[in-house]
Amino acid sequence: MSQLSQSHLLGIKDLTSEDIQLIFETADNFKEVINRPIKKVPSLRDITIANLFFENSTRTRLSFELAEKRLSADVINFSSSTSSVKKGETLLDTVNNVLAMKVDMIVIRHSSPGAPHFLSKHIEANIINAGDGTHEHPTQALLDAFSLRLKFGDLTGLKVAIIGDILHSRVALSNILALKKLGAEVMVCGPNTLMPPHVEELGVVKELDVRNALQWCDVANVLRIQLERQQGGYFPSLREYSLYYGINRKLLDSLNKEITIMHPGPINRGVEIDSDVADSQHSLILQQVENGVAIRMAILYLLAGATS
Ligand code: CP
Numbered sequence: 296m297s298q299l300s301q302s303h304l305l306g307i308k309d310l311t312s313e314d315i316q317l318i319f320e321t322a323d324n325f326k327e328v329i330n331r332p333i334k335k336v337p338s339l340r341d342i343t344i345a346n347l348f349f350e351n352s353t354r355t356r357l358s359f360e361l362a363e364k365r366l367s368a369d370v371i372n373f374s375s376s377t378s379s380v381k382k383g384e385t386l387l388d389t390v391n392n393v394l395a396m397k398v399d400m401i402v403i404r405h406s407s408p409g410a411p412h413f414l415s416k417h418i419e420a421n422i423i424n425a426g427d428g429t430h431e432h433p434t435q436a437l438l439d440a441f442s443l444r445l446k447f448g449d450l451t452g453l454k455v456a457i458i459g460d461i462l463h464s465r466v467a468l469s470n471i472l473a474l475k476k477l478g479a480e481v482m483v484c485g486p487n488t489l490m491p492p493h494v495e496e497l498g499v500v501k502e503l504d505v506r507n508a509l510q511w512c513d514v515a516n517v518l519r520i521q522l523e524r525q526q527g528g529y530f531p532s533l534r535e536y537s538l539y540y541g542i543n544r545k546l547l548d549s550l551n552k553e554i555t556i557m558h559p560g561p562i563n564r565g566v567e568i569d570s571d572v573a574d575s576q577h578s579l580i581l582q583q584v585e586n587g588v589a590i591r592m593a594i595l596y597l598l599a600g601a602t603s
Contacts, residue, residue: 299597303415303422306431307472315476319441321593322586329365329588339368342599345398347390348425349375349405354560354584355425355434359402362591371398390414400598403427421598429463429521434594435559436469438587440477442579443514445586446555451478456508457499458484458540459518459567462491462529466518466559471497484508485540488529489520505540509550516557517542517568533566543569555579 299314310318328336344363348356356372363370373393375381380389390401400421403411408430411422426432440450447453455474461467461483474481481499483490484507495501502508509515520536530536547554556568556578564570573580 298600302598303411303424304433304594304598305411305415305422305424307433307436307469307476308431310433310473310476312476315437315440315473318437318590318593318597319444321597322441322589325365325592325596326586326589329592335365335367337367338596339363339366339599342366342399343369343371343397344400344402344595345371345373345393346425347373347375347393347401347403347405349380349386349403349410350426352404352425354587355404355432358584358587359423359425359434359591359595362588362595365588366592366595368400368595371396386410387414387417390418394418394420400595423594423598426465428465430465431469431472432465432559433469433473434587434591435466436473437594438583438590439466439470439516439557439559440473441590442557442583442586443479443555444477445582446579447513449478450474453479453514454482454512455479455514455516456482456484456502456512457516457518458505458508458542460489460520460529461485461494461518462489463521464518466516468497470516471499475499482508482511486530486536505542506546506550509542509546509554510552512554514555514557515542516559518559519561519563519567533563537566541565541567541569542572544571544575547572553577557583559583 301309346359402423402425404425406428408428410427411424415422457467471481475498482502483499484502558580
């Protein structure tokens with residue numbers, strides 16, 4: 296197979312496990328390219344890509360822009376905070392105006408779940424979901440799984456605990472869907488108030504005690520508390536959350552086992568994870584960021600091929 300089954304990347308839900316393997320194999324090649332002295336290839340020389348960020352981002356926005364430039368695409372960047380959205384322009388009008396400038400692909404981050412799916416029903420260009428509200432963050436899940444594949448090889452039977460604010464996390468849902476498609480076992484852990492109703496129906500185990508989760512897992516993917524999406528009242532205070540769910544060195548040392556630590560960023564140091572864990576030799580956090588460029592190059596390259 297040399298083509299994706301989809302012409303958009305809206306969510307992991309739509310990808311087959313063959314799609315994911317194709318993305319990984321393509322990313323292997325691009326990882327080699329970006330470690331060369333000359334990190335650029337001409338693959339997308341005739342393609343124009345618009346990065347439309349209606350929500351804040353550091354990693355995803357810069358990673359997409361770098362991936363596009365490494366592939367020799369022409370790139371335009373849009374931030375809603377400095378745009379005519381502030382004058383009342385709609386999402387669809389904004390995107391149609393961008394497309395009128397002969398743009399081929401849209402990367403979009405939006406606070407509304409389903410915004411990329413809505414666009415896909417109204418426009419012709421390829422769309423990549425760079426995070427839609429609390430729904431999905433497919434490129435994050437792919438770079439996370441790719442990083443695990445580089446460390447562990449086949450993910451079949453690998454035990455991954457996703458710990459933190461599961462309820463508000465698009466990373467959690469996309470990771471659950473990707474890891475299950477790749478044969479891993481997944482546990483979600485956090486306060487019951489931060490668990491989506493019926494989360495077990497996704498084929499994961501729910502655990503409220505972080506020590507039990509850490510005793511079970513090979514990998515802990517630690518998520519931040521998404522205060523910007525919460526109405527409050529999910530737990531008494533950040534201090535209390537950190538006391539019961541924070542991942543710290545003392546807790547890990549008491550388990551007498553090695554656990555690989557992941558975090559999608561941004562990190563709230565001293566809340567969900569302490570610095571001596573985030574920065575330890577068992578942490579994949581900066582490798583996740585590094586691998587994000589190769590994964591996004593692979594997705595852009597494969598989707599561009601899907602239109603030709
Ligand atoms: N992981 C992630 O999506 O980070 P940003 O919000 O900085 O893009």
